[in-house]
Amino acid sequence: MPGAFEGETVTRRRFMSGGALAAGGIASAAFGLPALGFALGPLFTDGTEDPWQDVGAEADFNPETYVSKTMNIQADAGEAGKTTVYVRKYDESVDEPSPSDIEQGLEPLPSVAISTRCAHLGCPVRYYQDPGRFVCPCHGGIYDSQGKVDGGPPVRPLDRHYSRVTSDGRVQVGERFSVNSELRRFSPRDPSNHLDGLWKYLYPARPST
Amino acid sequence: MSRLTPPLPKFLRPAPPRPGEDGTGRTGDGDGNDSGGAPSRADQLRDGAVEGTAQVIGYIDERTGTSPFLRGFLYRKTPKGTNWFYTLGSATMFAFLSQAVTGVFLAMYYDPAASRAYESAAHITNEVFLGELVRGMHRWGSTVMIVLIFLHLGRTFVFGAYKYPRELNWVIGVLLLVMTLAMGFTGYLLPFDQRSFWATVVGVNINASSPIMGPFVADFLRGGAEFGEATLSRFYALHMLLIPGILAVLIGAHLYLVAKLGTTAPPWLKAEKKELSEEEI
Numbered sequence: 001m002p003g004a005f006e007g008e009t010v011t012r013r014r015f016m017s018g019g020a021l022a023a024g025g026i027a028s029a030a031f032g033l034p035a036l037g038f039a040l041g042p043l044f045t046d047g048t049e050d051p052w053q054d055v056g057a058e059a060d061f062n063p064e065t066y067v068s069k070t071m072n073i074q075a076d077a078g079e080a081g082k083t084t085v086y087v088r089k090y091d092e093s094v095d096e097p098s099p100s101d102i103e104q105g106l107e108p109l110p111s112v113a114i115s116t117r118c119a120h121l122g123c124p125v126r127y128y129q130d131p132g133r134f135v136c137p138c139h140g141g142i143y144d145s146q147g148k149v150d151g152g153p154p155v156r157p158l159d160r161h162y163s164r165v166t167s168d169g170r171v172q173v174g175e176r177f178s179v180n181s182e183l184r185r186f187s188p189r190d191p192s193n194h195l196d197g198l199w200k201y202l203y204p205a206r207p208s209t
Numbered sequence: 210m211s212r213l214t215p216p217l218p219k220f221l222r223p224a225p226p227r228p229g230e231d232g233t234g235r236t237g238d239g240d241g242n243d244s245g246g247a248p249s250r251a252d253q254l255r256d257g258a259v260e261g262t263a264q265v266i267g268y269i270d271e272r273t274g275t276s277p278f279l280r281g282f283l284y285r286k287t288p289k290g291t292n293w294f295y296t297l298g299s300a301t302m303f304a305f306l307s308q309a310v311t312g313v314f315l316a317m318y319y320d321p322a323a324s325r326a327y328e329s330a331a332h333i334t335n336e337v338f339l340g341e342l343v344r345g346m347h348r349w350g351s352t353v354m355i356v357l358i359f360l361h362l363g364r365t366f367v368f369g370a371y372k373y374p375r376e377l378n379w380v381i382g383v384l385l386l387v388m389t390l391a392m393g394f395t396g397y398l399l400p401f402d403q404r405s406f407w408a409t410v411v412g413v414n415i416n417a418s419s420p421i422m423g424p425f426v427a428d429f430l431r432g433g434a435e436f437g438e439a440t441l442s443r444f445y446a447l448h449m450l451l452i453p454g455i456l457a458v459l460i461g462a463h464l465y466l467v468a469k470l471g472t473t474a475p476p477w478l479k480a481e482k483k484e485l486s487e488e489e490i
Contacts, residue, residue: 039429040429042428042429042431042432042433042434042439043425043428043429045433073435073437074435074436074437074438076323076437076438077323077324077436077437077438078323078324079324080323080401080406080436080437081323081435081436081437081438120414121410121411121414121415121418122410122411122413122414123407123410123411124407138407138411188434189424190414190417190418190423190424190427191414191417191418192414192415192417192418193417193418193423193424202420202421203420203421203423203424204421206424206425206428206434208428208433208434209434
């Protein structure tokens with residue numbers, strides 16, 4: 001190496017400047033990386049808490065129409081953390097079972113609990129009994145009484161929640177899940193994420209849900 | 210007065226000698242007086258003020274080298290034909306400064322907790338002295354800034370001011386535009402009323418609609434899979450700390466390049482250039 005002392009492979013000046021750069025880099029990384037991880041943490045942590053929430057006695061619900069109930073999706077956010085869920089008793093003459101249940105040999109969920117979060121961009125949908133449609137006020141998404149897309153921009157049916165009936169006859173609503181047009185269950189996706197055909201590979205499951 | 214001091218504003222400069230005066234009268238050294246009679250009290254005061262100001266400026270300047278820098282930065286030559294359209298950039302910057310100042314003072318009353326945000330914003334508007342004005346300035350100033358930044362962008366485009374050697378300044382300008390829009394987006398949630406809440410839900414879900422990365426961006430913005438407490442504090446931190454910091458750095462770089470490269474002449478001046486004569490060709 002030209003300029004280096006006898007038997008050395010690098011000049012001392014170059015070694016010193018390299019060392020100073022490395023020290024600066026390590027010092028910056030020492031505060032930069034933890035801060036970045038801190039900010040990005042929610043991407044990799046599962047934030048869902050114990051999801052089961054009581055929404056009423058079994059007798060409050062019927063197979064014909066939806067009853068709207070309020071539930072918490074973010075316990076710490078006050079009013080803003082509440083959402084509405086439409087609950088109806090499962091009726092095997094109307095409701096088709098989910099392919100996920102059939103494949104796993106499971107009974108269908110006791111209630112059809114439909115999330116009001118529109119599958120287009122997340123506005124709250126409302127159920128209209130007479131036409132039997134869910135309608136979104138923001139961009140005109142329309143869903144049939146099963147929550148399947150009937151018109152407008154949504155890319156998949158309305159999300160649903162798991163449901164169960166406790167031994168003392170209370171209906172409980174649990175975690176949210178997404179369904180595709182065959183009502184096959186998927187882990188919860190954001191609104192606007194497709195779940196049919198090849199599209200679904202562009203919107204994989206995420207660690208946060 | 211030392212040559213190192215920056216040019217004084219006109220009203221502080223010593224008046225030039227009038228015709229018929231001997232020209233040695235008032236020289237701005239502080240001890241000058243009108244030819245003849247004793248200096249009046251007003252003259253003494255003014256000369257003292259001039260002297261004092263010059264001393265303070267001289268003290269700072271000698272130790273920082275401000276005036277050569279300022280002379281290069283503020284007294285640079287501008288091309289012929291410079292017109293009012295060239296003020297759109299500084300107008301945008303003053304809109305930013307106004308947002309920064311009103312924003313700092315709004316932060317003194319605002320509480321970024323999901324259960325308190327709406328009440329504290331309503332408190333600012335309804336109860337704090339001049340709160341409605343300051344909040345209104347911040348709220349409408351954001352729109353003004355976006356309008357100005359687009360006019361400035363249009364001026365730069367139409368005048369061809371993005372061309373060599375100013376391409377990098379165009380790129381920085383586009384980053385400034387994106388950051389300004391991000392300010393608008395993050396600020397919109399903070400009043401935490403029905404409109405701002407649902408508009409932000411829709412906005413975040415538009416982010417989520419982009420393939421592969423989209424849902425992760427949405428998770429980052431929400432601070433989790435659902436909207437909640439974390440979302441509001443996140444938007445607040447982005448809105449008042451992270452993005453303004455980035456904006457300030459980018460504005461500095463933008464101004465440095467403007468000062469370094471100078472501004473362009475308006476394109477119509479080139480059309481007035483005289484035809485080259487035979488010999489020149």
